[in-house]
Amino acid sequence: MVSCSAPGKIYLFGEHAVVYGETAVACAVELRTRVRVEVADSVIIQSQISRTGLDFEKHPYVSAVIEKMREFVPFEGVSITVDSEIPVGSGLGSSAAVTIASIGALNELFGCGLSLEEIATVGHEIEIRVQGAASPTDTYVSTFGGVVTIPERRKLKTPDCGIVVGDTGVFSSTKELVANVRQLRETYPELIGPLMASIGRISKLGESLVFAGDYSSVGRLMNVNQGLLDALGVNSLELSDLIYSARAAGAFGAKITGAGGGGCMVALAAPEKCTAVAEAISAAGGEAIITGPTEQGLRVE
Amino acid sequence: MVSCSAPGKIYLFGEHAVVYGETAVACAVELRTRVRVEVADSVIIQSQISRTGLDFEKHPYVSAVIEKMREFVPFEGVSITVDSEIPVGSGLGSSAAVTIASIGALNELFGCGLSLEEIATVGHEIEIRVQGAASPTDTYVSTFGGVVTIPERRKLKTPDCGIVVGDTGVFSSTKELVANVRQLRETYPELIGPLMASIGRISKLGESLVFAGDYSSVGRLMNVNQGLLDALGVNSLELSDLIYSARAAGAFGAKITGAGGGGCMVALAAPEKCTAVAEAISAAGGEAIITGPTEQGLRVE
Numbered sequence: 001m002v003s004c005s006a007p008g009k010i011y012l013f014g015e016h017a018v019v020y021g022e023t024a025v026a027c028a029v030e031l032r033t034r035v036r037v038e039v040a041d042s043v044i045i046q047s048q049i050s051r052t053g054l055d056f057e058k059h060p061y062v063s064a065v066i067e068k069m070r071e072f073v074p075f076e077g078v079s080i081t082v083d084s085e086i087p088v089g090s091g092l093g094s095s096a097a098v099t100i101a102s103i104g105a106l107n108e109l110f111g112c113g114l115s116l117e118e119i120a121t122v123g124h125e126i127e128i129r130v131q132g133a134a135s136p137t138d139t140y141v142s143t144f145g146g147v148v149t150i151p152e153r154r155k156l157k158t159p160d161c162g163i164v165v166g167d168t169g170v171f172s173s174t175k176e177l178v179a180n181v182r183q184l185r186e187t188y189p190e191l192i193g194p195l196m197a198s199i200g201r202i203s204k205l206g207e208s209l210v211f212a213g214d215y216s217s218v219g220r221l222m223n224v225n226q227g228l229l230d231a232l233g234v235n236s237l238e239l240s241d242l243i244y245s246a247r248a249a250g251a252f253g254a255k256i257t258g259a260g261g262g263g264c265m266v267a268l269a270a271p272e273k274c275t276a277v278a279e280a281i282s283a284a285g286g287e288a289i290i291t292g293p294t295e296q297g298l299r300v301e
Numbered sequence: 302m303v304s305c306s307a308p309g310k311i312y313l314f315g316e317h318a319v320v321y322g323e324t325a326v327a328c329a330v331e332l333r334t335r336v337r338v339e340v341a342d343s344v345i346i347q348s349q350i351s352r353t354g355l356d357f358e359k360h361p362y363v364s365a366v367i368e369k370m371r372e373f374v375p376f377e378g379v380s381i382t383v384d385s386e387i388p389v390g391s392g393l394g395s396s397a398a399v400t401i402a403s404i405g406a407l408n409e410l411f412g413c414g415l416s417l418e419e420i421a422t423v424g425h426e427i428e429i430r431v432q433g434a435a436s437p438t439d440t441y442v443s444t445f446g447g448v449v450t451i452p453e454r455r456k457l458k459t460p461d462c463g464i465v466v467g468d469t470g471v472f473s474s475t476k477e478l479v480a481n482v483r484q485l486r487e488t489y490p491e492l493i494g495p496l497m498a499s500i501g502r503i504s505k506l507g508e509s510l511v512f513a514g515d516y517s518s519v520g521r522l523m524n525v526n527q528g529l530l531d532a533l534g535v536n537s538l539e540l541s542d543l544i545y546s547a548r549a550a551g552a553f554g555a556k557i558t559g560a561g562g563g564g565c566m567v568a569l570a571a572p573e574k575c576t577a578v579a580e581a582i583s584a585a586g587g588e589a590i591i592t593g594p595t596e597q598g599l600r601v602e
Contacts, residue, residue, distance in 0.1 A: 184525075191502050191525065194495055201492050224485075224492065227532025231525045237545035244538035 001038040003301040004104035007031065007294050008086040009093040009141040010163060010257040010266045012210070012218065013203040013225050016181055016232055018135065018150055022200030025156070025207060026137050028145040029163055030294040033084040033097035034301060035062075037105040040079035047082040060130045061095050065102040068122060072112040080105070087167050087289075091174070091258015095130070096138030099123045104298045119143055119298065145297030149207055156210045158293045159218070162274035163266060166246065166286035168238040170262030177259040181232050192232070199228050219252025219268050226255035234260030242286040249273070249280035302339040304602040305405035308332065308595050309387040310394040310442040311464060311558040311567045313511070313519065314504040314526050317482055317533055319436065319451055323501030326457070326508060327438050329446040330464055331595040334385035334398035335602060336363075338406040341380035348383040361431045362396050366403040369423060373413040381406070388468050388590075392475070392559015396431070397439030400424045405599045420444055420599065446598030450508055457511045459594045460519070463575035464567060467547065467587035469539040471563030478560040482533050493533070500529050520553025520569050527556035535561030543587040550574070550581035 007028040014024025043066060045052050045059045056063045062080055069075075080102065086094040100123045107114045114122065120136070120143040127134035137150050147156040185192040202225045209217045226243060229235055239256055242265045246254040251267035258264060265286075269277045278288035308329040315325025344367060346353050346360045355364045363381055370376075381403065387395040401424045408415045415423065424440035438451050448457040486493040503526045510518045527544060530536055540557055543566045547555040552568035559565060566587070570578045579589035 184521075188506065188522075188525075191499060191506060194499055194502075195525075198492060198495055198499070201495075205489065205492060220485075221489075223534065224489075224496075224532045227528050227530070227534075227536070229528070230531045231528025233524065233528075235528070237542065237549070240541040240545060241538065244541060248538070 002108040003036040005032040005034040006097045006100035006142045006298045013206045017196040017199035023203040024150040026141045027147045029291045031085045035101040035105045036081040040077040042077045044079040061099045064126045069106040073110040090263035093138035096142045100142040162271045164277045165289045166242040166265045166281035172262030174259035177261045222253030222255045241284045245280040245284035249277045303409040304337040306333040306335040307398045307401040307443045307599045314507045318497045318500035324504040325451040327442045328448045330592045332386045336402040336406045337382040341378040343378045345380040362400045365427045370407040374411040391564035394439035397443045401443040444598045465578045466590045467543040467566045467582035473563030475560035478562045523554030523556045542585045546581040546585035550578045
């Protein structure tokens with residue numbers, strides 16, 4: 001039996017603009033998906049959702065991983081148990097984490113010999129296969145952990161402070177939001193182009209502030225980034241309420257993480273402020289999770 | 302006895318950026334301050350606030366107007382009654398409206414012979430004298446009415462749709478907000494400079510859309526402008542709630558008007574949507590006022 005885990009991620013800066021080649025900064029967080037694998041007579045996939053065999057509807061990522069890993073080492077039966085702390089479908093990279101943890105666990109169990117680079121690449125292929133399109137960010141950050149600039153992949157100092165995630169519980173379609181932003185950009189290229197560039201500039205300024213450990217300024221730039229996300233039309237009443245409540249409770253900064261329109265926001269806060277920030281998020285109607293950045297990507301448990 | 306009125310205004314686009322020379326678009330609204338004047342034995346100023354003589358604390362604008370108008374035609378006693386529909390201190394130009402209406406009324410009563418241009422100029426001088434600093438926008442728009450680009454002073458077609466103002470009831474200091482934006486701009490000139498330019502670009506795009514009568518697109522750009530105001534740090538939880546509620550109720554667009562941090566938001570809406578938008582603003586905790594653009598600036602009643 002082998003057990004592996006891989007983390008989710010948040011964006012400190014740059015979502016949406018990264019689609020147009022601008023720099024973003026992603027940060028692995030200590031919310032993990034654990035995958036336990038052992039040899040069995042047939043394929044069994046067990047998760048919070050259900051217990052299935054190879055099932056591309058209910059367990060598309062794990063099923064695709066099994067199929068892919070059989071190309072490296074042919075195997076038949078395997079029992080896979082998935083256990084995740086990452087809210088699903090809210091921009092925290094839950095699908096990347098289950099994909100990377102599954103690849104890692106099968107890689108160990110069957111001695112496929114994939115390197116971390118190869119695991120990240122295979123993970124990205126699987127996300128593309130299941131979703132039709134996917135950025136390599138989620139799988140990369142889930143594999144390697146830490147704080148990483150995209151697309152340059154410079155690893156930054158992991159911030160020594162807390163992260164509070166607030167889930168609005170509102171469903172949003174990443175595909176639709178990305179399409180809406182594209183349409184806005186096509187309608188007003190001379191306006192939205194420079195806004196995308198401004199987000200890229202925030203990421204680059206933010207990068208040096210993360211290096212310097214100046215979290216107060218990192219938070220201030222997260223707030224500016226949030227305004228630009230609002231300008232792109234991906235904010236919502238619910239997100240805005242959680243964001244303003246987190247800031248009022250003393251967070252360094254707070255913004256949407258991921259596609260927006262619903263899903264999650266994220267606040268950066270001094271460790272001693274995290275409880276107050278989480279309580280403020282809860283009071284504003286969100287589900288709050290206190291976590292923090294993590295250096296650790298895929299790991300054998 | 303003479304009675305004059307002058308309107309308040311909202312910003313369709315460009316507040317804050319206009320401080321740095323970018324284009325803004327202001328729009329006179331059918332919320333008016335009425336000033337009735339008649340010759341009396343002494344100076345009597347009567348308003349919702351109190352009944353005083355020449356009083357630079359309680360009635361600074363009207364008192365300054367009296368003093369100034371005496372330079373044109375020496376007069377002694379006058380009774381001035383002020384009645385205003387414009388919420389005070391919330392970025393709707395209430396001080397400009399009372400100033401312009403007072404100048405207009407005294408100009409009529411005592412035959413001072415000031416032209417509209419001169420009235421606007423004197424009004425601006427009085428605002429500077431009372432406040433220490435003032436943009437010429439409020440007094441200009443209150444004098445001439447209509448939709449006007451700043452600083453170019455091109456007059457646009459007056460939109461054929463409703464305007465709903467939502468007052469958060471939260472006090473905010475324009476001086477402080479302008480100073481905060483300046484400080485952010487000084488800290489990150491390479492970031493905030495282009496954001497100011499983007500707001501100016503919105504005003505210019507918006508200008509042609511107002512000309513074309515494309516209110517749906519005007520509203521969409523108001524929303525982009527709102528995100529940039531949020532990025533500048535002048536949004537608040539209360540403003541955001543009213544703004545998102547107005548949009549959800551079918552407004553073309555909604556944004557802060559004026560300095561932000563509290564004060565008022567404004568929604569542009571089709572006439573048949575105004576009631577629903579106003580109800581949504583009320584339900585979200587704001588005080589809603591349904592009004593509309595007006596061609597009429599200073600007028601004798």
